[in-house]
Amino acid sequence: MGAGLALNATSLLIDVPAEKLWERHRQVDRSALNAFDRNAAFHWSLQAHRISNVVFYSTMAVSLAGPALVYREDEPLVPMALVGESFLLSAGLTGIAKVLVHRPRPYVFNPDVPEELRREREAYLSFWSGHAANTSALCISSAMLIDRSRADAGVRAAVWAGAVAVPLVMSWLRVRAGKHFPSDVLVGCLAGAVTGFVVPYFHRPENLN
DSSP states (O other), X not given: OHXXXXXXXXXXXXXXXXXXXXXXXXXXXXXXXXXXXXXXXXXXXXXXXXXXXXXXXXXXXHHHHHHHHHTTTXXXXXHHHHHHHHHHHHHHHXXXXXXXXXXXXXXXXXXXXXXXXXXXXXXXXXXXXXXXXXXXXXXXXXXXXXXXXXXXXXXXXXXXXXXXHHHHHXXXXXXXXXXXXXXHHHHHHHHHHHHHHHHHHHTOHHHHO
């Protein structure tokens, strides 16, 4: 958790030269973007952005509460702490990647988006997607913990299905909102999934005895 907090704090202190980046990209036509990512620069939806935030906060609540309920008779705060650790590490790693890469978001290339938004620091924090990464980390870490509990096989299967489906829905929403390229959400999902797997894996009971 300390490492996650430190990474998050460090990402806030690293400068992102938004004005220089704006001058570099302001004249770039959307047709110059690579074919895999190009379509995202034609999207802009505040509704999709708002829905993605609702999905994210709902995922956080369910991912913390689910393992706590499953382990309610056996130290429920421990699985909640592990899910929280996964989230902090994912968010910290994402924040560092964003400020080091400072990739422009798709809406930077969309003339329909107000210029003041395209000039902001936030407009150059596209890679990789934090919503996709953190949702994936929350879902996978929660599924890992529930999978090794005494929950019914049907419950475990449903949890894993949700752990795969929710990050995919989140990824679609972030691209639809014009906030991320497909490559941003793809790498974000993978990075979050790895973090969500590694934290519970290295905190297995046999590793702590």
